[in-house]
Amino acid sequence: MGEEQALAIEAPNSSTLDSQKGLCEPIQENQDHQDTLESDHLDSGVIIPLIDMTIEDNDKALEKEPNQLKDQEPKANISQDKEETGDTTDDTIDAFKDDCTIPSPTLKAHGLSSFFGPDLSSALQLLGTKYNSLMKKYQEGSSRLQLLETECVTLSNKCLQECQPRYENLKEKYTLECAERKRLYNELIELKGNIRVFCRCRPLNTEEASKGYSSVLELDPSLDMELQIVCTDSSRKKFRFDHVFGPQDNQAEAVFAETLPVVRSALDGYNVCIFAYGQTGTGKTYTMEGTSEDRGVNYRSLEELFQSSLERCSTMKYEFSISMLEVYNEKIRDLLAENSDQHAKKLEIKQTADGTQDVPGLVEAQVNSVDEVWDMLKAGGRNRSVGSTNANELSSRSHCLVRVIIKSKNMLDGHLCRSNMWLVDLAGSERVGKIEVEGERLKESQFINKSLSALGDVISALASRNPHIPYRNSKLTHLLQSSLGRDCKTLMFVQISPSTADLGETLCSLNFASRVRGIEHGPVRKQSDPNESFKIKQLTDKLRLEEKETAKLNESLQLMHLKYASRENVFKTLQEKIRDAEQTCKTYQQKVKELENRLADEKNGRHSVESREPTKYHKPPLPPVKQRPPLGKLTNRLPPPGPRKGSSITPMQSSTDKENILTMKKSTTYTSPNNQPTIARRISLVPIVRPSRRRASFAVLPSDSLTAVPETHQLHSTNSNYQRYQPKAPPRRNSVATFVPFTPLSKVSSVTATPDGKGKFTNNASSKYSSPPSVQAMWRSKIPSIGSPRQRLRLPSSPCSSSALKNPQMTNKLCFSIQKRLIVGSPTHRQSTTIPPGLSLLGQALREKEIVGKLGTAQRVLCRKRRQSAFQ
Ligand SMILES: Nc1ncnc2c1ncn2[C@@H]1O[C@H](COP(=O)(O)OP(=O)(O)OP(=O)(O)O)[C@@H](O)[C@H]1O
Numbered sequence: 001m002g003e004e005q006a007l008a009i010e011a012p013n014s015s016t017l018d019s020q021k022g023l024c025e026p027i028q029e030n031q032d033h034q035d036t037l038e039s040d041h042l043d044s045g046v047i048i049p050l051i052d053m054t055i056e057d058n059d060k061a062l063e064k065e066p067n068q069l070k071d072q073e074p075k076a077n078i079s080q081d082k083e084e085t086g087d088t089t090d091d092t093i094d095a096f097k098d099d100c101t102i103p104s105p106t107l108k109a110h111g112l113s114s115f116f117g118p119d120l121s122s123a124l125q126l127l128g129t130k131y132n133s134l135m136k137k138y139q140e141g142s143s144r145l146q147l148l149e150t151e152c153v154t155l156s157n158k159c160l161q162e163c164q165p166r167y168e169n170l171k172e173k174y175t176l177e178c179a180e181r182k183r184l185y186n187e188l189i190e191l192k193g194n195i196r197v198f199c200r201c202r203p204l205n206t207e208e209a210s211k212g213y214s215s216v217l218e219l220d221p222s223l224d225m226e227l228q229i230v231c232t233d234s235s236r237k238k239f240r241f242d243h244v245f246g247p248q249d250n251q252a253e254a255v256f257a258e259t260l261p262v263v264r265s266a267l268d269g270y271n272v273c274i275f276a277y278g279q280t281g282t283g284k285t286y287t288m289e290g291t292s293e294d295r296g297v298n299y300r301s302l303e304e305l306f307q308s309s310l311e312r313c314s315t316m317k318y319e320f321s322i323s324m325l326e327v328y329n330e331k332i333r334d335l336l337a338e339n340s341d342q343h344a345k346k347l348e349i350k351q352t353a354d355g356t357q358d359v360p361g362l363v364e365a366q367v368n369s370v371d372e373v374w375d376m377l378k379a380g381g382r383n384r385s386v387g388s389t390n391a392n393e394l395s396s397r398s399h400c401l402v403r404v405i406i407k408s409k410n411m412l413d414g415h416l417c418r419s420n421m422w423l424v425d426l427a428g429s430e431r432v433g434k435i436e437v438e439g440e441r442l443k444e445s446q447f448i449n450k451s452l453s454a455l456g457d458v459i460s461a462l463a464s465r466n467p468h469i470p471y472r473n474s475k476l477t478h479l480l481q482s483s484l485g486r487d488c489k490t491l492m493f494v495q496i497s498p499s500t501a502d503l504g505e506t507l508c509s510l511n512f513a514s515r516v517r518g519i520e521h522g523p524v525r526k527q528s529d530p531n532e533s534f535k536i537k538q539l540t541d542k543l544r545l546e547e548k549e550t551a552k553l554n555e556s557l558q559l560m561h562l563k564y565a566s567r568e569n570v571f572k573t574l575q576e577k578i579r580d581a582e583q584t585c586k587t588y589q590q591k592v593k594e595l596e597n598r599l600a601d602e603k604n605g606r607h608s609v610e611s612r613e614p615t616k617y618h619k620p621p622l623p624p625v626k627q628r629p630p631l632g633k634l635t636n637r638l639p640p641p642g643p644r645k646g647s648s649i650t651p652m653q654s655s656t657d658k659e660n661i662l663t664m665k666k667s668t669t670y671t672s673p674n675n676q677p678t679i680a681r682r683i684s685l686v687p688i689v690r691p692s693r694r695r696a697s698f699a700v701l702p703s704d705s706l707t708a709v710p711e712t713h714q715l716h717s718t719n720s721n722y723q724r725y726q727p728k729a730p731p732r733r734n735s736v737a738t739f740v741p742f743t744p745l746s747k748v749s750s751v752t753a754t755p756d757g758k759g760k761f762t763n764n765a766s767s768k769y770s771s772p773p774s775v776q777a778m779w780r781s782k783i784p785s786i787g788s789p790r791q792r793l794r795l796p797s798s799p800c801s802s803s804a805l806k807n808p809q810m811t812n813k814l815c816f817s818i819q820k821r822l823i824v825g826s827p828t829h830r831q832s833t834t835i836p837p838g839l840s841l842l843g844q845a846l847r848e849k850e851i852v853g854k855l856g857t858a859q860r861v862l863c864r865k866r867r868q869s870a871f872q
Pocket residue numbers: 201202203247278279280281282283284285286287392394395396397426427428429495
């Protein structure tokens with residue numbers, strides 16, 4: 001609706017009506033104009049009702065009104081007639097009369113002015129009111145309609161939402177049910193037998209009756225699967241088949257009713273073969289093709305296919321194609337070929353990619369109705385080779401095969417399927433001699449019998465479960481290969497004659513049929529579209545390749561896992577080692593710090609003491625055992641003693657007593673020159689960094705056993721590692737090695753090591769690095785006695801005079817001492833060595849360890865030298 005605007009409908013007087021075309025006119029939207037009009041009309045004494053209307057409504061009303069009036073004019077006439085006759089039932093006209101009493105020119109022209117009164121203004125008023133009410137109703141109705149439409153949309157959406165899952169569910173269920181139905185149906189067919197044999201006996205024909213032949217067939221109506229053949233008056237032969245049809249059984253209700261399940265199997269996607277076998281003139285063609293009045297299995301089967309496809313059209317889509325061929329004298333002929341060229345064309349059987357047999361070049365006519373099928377069957381039948389024999393005037397001289405190709409597509413899951421249904425009318429098995437044929441007919445009969453014999457061989461091989469089935473022995477069996485036996489459903493009609501004249505032939509046919517019935521097929525495999533099969537095959541191959549690749553990848557993955565696990569173990573081990581190293585570093589760092597602190601303390605303390613009593617305090621700066629770095633390797637212990645004869649080595653005392661000091665046994669006590677027993681002592685001092693950067697090692701040894709080794713030698717023994725540690729060795733500083741003879745203690749010799757390696761021996765008891773005798777005595781009392789290496793080796797003690805010490809050579813033989821500058825804690829070393837910040841702790845610890853190792857090596861060398869010098 002447009003924008004609501006106030007309009008005034010003018011109620012014109014009679015004079016204005018003549019000049020105006022309509023009943024009313026919109027005046028102006030403008031309120032001023034309205035006021036003007038109102039005032040004009042008020043002046044003229046006419047009441048003008050103002051009605052709220054939209055412009056569009058007003059226009060529509062103006063458009064509609066003449067039509068309405070036109071429509072109503074005849075009614076008005078009728079109403080007038082009715083009024084005249086007293087009939088007042090038409091309320092519409094009455095209402096119109098009541099409301100619209102407008103003497104319009106139009107009404108006047110139609111002679112209806114007499115209906116309306118002269119009061120035009122009131123009529124207009126009424127019209128306006130009516131119009132307004134109608135418009136309101138219309139608006140209400142339209143809005144209600146809109147609401148209803150909205151509700152409808154909402155409901156439909158809701159329904160869709162609610163129903164969609166239900167629909168999907170039902171669809172799924174339906175698909176499952178269909179599959180189940182197919183399965184059950186197939187099971188039923190399998191239970192009945194994948195190869196089924198029906199026996200059908202034709203009635204005695206007039207000729208046979210005229211010749212007096214009787215029926216050899218005995219049928220019990222209650223037993224539809226059994227028949228007896230009267231061989232002689234006394235003997236009867238009983239045969240059992242899946243169904244036996246007597247002469248009275250008709251094509252549709254009897255025969256095709258039993259055939260129907262097999263045909264439906266073809267529609268479900270199974271390969272099917274229906275064929276008729278029997279003697280000439282027993283009704284094979286009649287059963288398969290039938291007559292125009294009573295059609296046979298071929299037509300009815302296709303009729304059933306079309307009927308079922310229509311029933312399943314909501315879920316399945318089917319396409320049917322027909323080929324028709326004959327095998328005549330072991331040649332394939334296309335019966336649906338239209339011209340002679342195609343007839344002459346040689347057709348061969350080829351195996352397709354999916355393993356089925358096909359005849360390239362064979363006409364495949366798509367059929368869409370049963371009528372088309374019938375026309376084709378008739379046309380193909382006309383092309384069939386027939387000839388006259390004694391047994392049958394129109395005897396089939398070839399095997400006629402109708403192939404129905406069924407392509408289906410499941411609309412629900414998109415599954416494609418292709419199956420073949422073969423409908424075969426075999427040529428009649430006949431005894432050549434009996435039918436008295438010759439020439440071309442004889443040749444035909446020979447080919448027919450040969451192919452039927454091949455069919456018999458195939459059936460025998462199937463019956464005996466022979467792995468080799470001789471399908472290729474004839475064109476007939478080769479064509480039927482994919483639909484005969486194994487995964488197919490086969491239905492055989494064995495046709496017999498009731499005549500006693502054909503007894504022998506009848507028995508042969510029945511025996512053959514009994515053999516066929518004895519075949520037990522395995523479970524039937526559902527056929528699928530060859531293209532689909534090919535795709536599936538390709539996919540299967542691809543899947544196999546992928547599986548192989550996956551297996552390889554899995555193997556490599558396992559190897560990778562193993563490698564990863566081993567590397568993880570290595571990593572864990574390394575982590576543990578790093579943790580241990582860090583811990584060790586921390587410990588060393590702590591110890592070094594403690595040592596540094598102690599050294600600093602002692603240095604400060606000694607300085608203070610020395611400043612006060614320089615002669616009293618000369619105690620070597622041996623720190624407490626617990627606070628010392630691991631000196632086990634720093635001490636000058638002997639290497640582990642070897643198995644020496646007569647050597648008695650005193651085991652080392654516990655380190656809690658005194659480290660580096662061993663108790664010397666009395667038996668090995670050294671004797672001083674004045675025959676006083678002396679205790680050999682060796683004191684190893686912890687390296688101390690002195691302000692003068694000099695360090696002294698003291699080795700207190702018996703004077704008679706001291707062997708001095710040139711300092712160059714001892715430095716050589718230890719310098720290799722040392723040099724490695726300090727590539728740029730700083731200039732050798734003066735260091736002092738003090739040799740302290742025990743007796744007398746006052747006679748202490750000291751050797752001052754110089755950078756040039758020349759030891760400078762002094763006998764200066766008052767050296768600042770030598771202890772006074774009192775102090776030494778105090779140490780001796782505190783330090784447990786230790787057996788010297790010489791003593792431990794039970795070497796004879798030799799008297800040693802103090803004069804010997806004065807001789808450097810003698811002194812070298814007696815004793816030697818290694819003085820070594822310790823770098824740990826040395827400010828010089830700290831300055832000269834650059835260690836990466838992250839490895840400072842580790843580097844320090846390593847340095848310490850290495851130094852300890854070097855010292856240990858030095859000690860071992862020392863001991864070895866001692867032993868060597870002792871033996872010399
Ligand atoms: N069940 C039957 N009811 C009535 N007539 C039959 C029946 N079966 C066969 N006939 C008739 O028997 C005659 C021979 O039948 P048909 O030609 O079908 O035999 P055939 O086995 O096909 O012979 P051939 O092998 O020589 O082709 C036909 O005239 C046919 O109408």
